[in-house]
Amino acid sequence: MPNKTKSVIILMADDDPEDRLLAQEALAESRLSNILYCVEDGEELLDYLYHRGKYEDPESSPRPGLIFIDLNMPKKDGREALRDIKADSRLRQIPVVVLTTSEAEEDIYRSYDLGVNSFITKPVTFEALVNMMRALGKYWFEIVELPPENTNKHNR
Numbered sequence: 163m164p165n166k167t168k169s170v171i172i173l174m175a176d177d178d179p180e181d182r183l184l185a186q187e188a189l190a191e192s193r194l195s196n197i198l199y200c201v202e203d204g205e206e207l208l209d210y211l212y213h214r215g216k217y218e219d220p221e222s223s224p225r226p227g228l229i230f231i232d233l234n235m236p237k238k239d240g241r242e243a244l245r246d247i248k249a250d251s252r253l254r255q256i257p258v259v260v261l262t263t264s265e266a267e268e269d270i271y272r273s274y275d276l277g278v279n280s281f282i283t284k285p286v287t288f289e290a291l292v293n294m295m296r297a298l299g300k301y302w303f304e305i306v307e308l309p310p311e312n313t314n315k316h317n318r
Contacts, residue, residue, distance in 0.1 A: 170227030204238030
């Protein structure tokens with residue numbers, strides 16, 4: 163069976179610098195060839211997606227093929243950002259994975275109601291995070307067929 167692994171841009175929205183760093187390290191450790199871009203809150207996430215402000219240049223802020231989003235962030239939280247992404251016909255096809263510390267049933271139901279593709283509680287150990295990244299990589303980059311525009315670097 164040929165290796166179907168695709169290089170897909172991942173965009174992570176999380177206000178915790180340690181969580182962003184751990185995700186980058188776990189992605190590298192899981193040997194995925196994907197590039198991880200990070201933003202700190204929902205407003206910055208939307209700026210990135212709409213190429214506003216410091217994300218104006220599509221070369222330095224390519225369209226992601228997958229978004230990891232934390233629910234609890236300042237300015238615009240993950241729920242609000244998710245609602246905005248899924249309401250926009252240009253963005254709604256980008257798969258969004260909630261990656262959060264919340265295990266509240268209300269957050270799970272609300273996230274799916276807003277159109278999230280997966281809801282994952284952040285693992286507690288680095289080893290578990292690496293295993294989760296490996297599993298997500300296998301699923302999103304080897305098994306699932308993403309819309310073609312989600313694998314192009316320069317599409318908006």
